[in-house]
Amino acid sequence: MKTSDRSRTITEVKARPPARLSLTWSDGTRAMLDMNRFMIGRGAKVPRAAAAFAKVRVGEWGHSVEWSGGAALGADVLWLETLSAIGRDDTRAFMEWRLRHGLSLAGAASALGVSRRMVAYYSNGDKPVPRPILLACKGWEVSVAA
Numbered sequence: 001m002k003t004s005d006r007s008r009t010i011t012e013v014k015a016r017p018p019a020r021l022s023l024t025w026s027d028g029t030r031a032m033l034d035m036n037r038f039m040i041g042r043g044a045k046v047p048r049a050a051a052a053f054a055k056v057r058v059g060e061w062g063h064s065v066e067w068s069g070g071a072a073l074g075a076d077v078l079w080l081e082t083l084s085a086i087g088r089d090d091t092r093a094f095m096e097w098r099l100r101h102g103l104s105l106a107g108a109a110s111a112l113g114v115s116r117r118m119v120a121y122y123s124n125g126d127k128p129v130p131r132p133i134l135l136a137c138k139g140w141e142v143s144v145a146a
Helices: 075-085 089-101 105-112 116-124 131-145
Strands: 010-016 020-025 030-034 064-066 072-074
Touching: 010 064, 020 075, 030 075, 064 075, 072 075, 075 089, 089 105, 089 116, 089 131, 105 116, 105 131
Parallel strands: none
Antiparallel strands: 010 020, 020 030, 064 072
């Protein structure tokens, strides 16, 4: 069996006043996300008005949430927020490291000296990311920058 990044999609979204989204993912994960930080500034990605915010819907194929007027947030961003909301900051940090450097499962495995399978487990949240692995990610970043 090939171990890879799990493809998650959003199956349900509901607005909860004043600025929260209740999300359900295709793997059954549920989370309540605070959207205030996405409402700040000129380039706000989420409607600020309560009536507009309440009209959120799942985007095409479950790869985003959308509002009328073109506002949208992708599933990748929402998955990272979900990881924090469910107490999986270790997985979030690991995924952010991989995304920041464009590393595939095999690329991350090679960079860290672990198996591709373990990288998939860490990326999918199937196993907690050990602190030494997170420290190795930081060390790898420093060595690449030098």
